[in-house]
Amino acid sequence: MRNALIIAGTSLCLALPAAAQDMPNAYADDAAASAVPLEEGVRGTSSEALQDTLYELIALKHMTHQSHWNVTGPLFYSLHDLLGEAYTGLGGYIDQVAERKRALGAPADGRPAAVAQNAALPGFPEGLLADDEVLDLLLTRYETVSERLQQRIGETSDDPVTQDLLIDVARTIEKDLWMIRSFQL
């Protein structure tokens, strides 16, 4: 009986790769690219816009989280709370942006070293940060990402699904900007 179970298990293991090979995998085969939504040129533009956005959102989330932990001063609690909401919101969009790129047949790159190299945002200081310094640091970085998103929204008009996602991200970034600026008025 025990041997029978082992044999049955072995044949199941052997059968899995063959079954997997039989499954269509449009996402790994250039020749089957027509199975992926949109034509190649449009997908390329969208993939680039999504990947650049992914790098920036991951970097921005880490900077926001770093600020959430290290902010000091009279505005500590308000900023700690606000930035906690902000990095949580960015986390949801990071996943959506990466998965939209996968839906278009392209891999999503969220490797820490690649993010550091490609987000094209200024670095972030270590240690404790005064509340007014946090506001300045985040304001410039959120503004940069907001401007880049506006450009990408224009570039992805042939792919309204990707464009709609980028508009969602931009709406949230602009709302965060409003809240950051409100401390400085």
Ligand SMILES: [Fe+2]
């Ligand atoms: Fe926290």
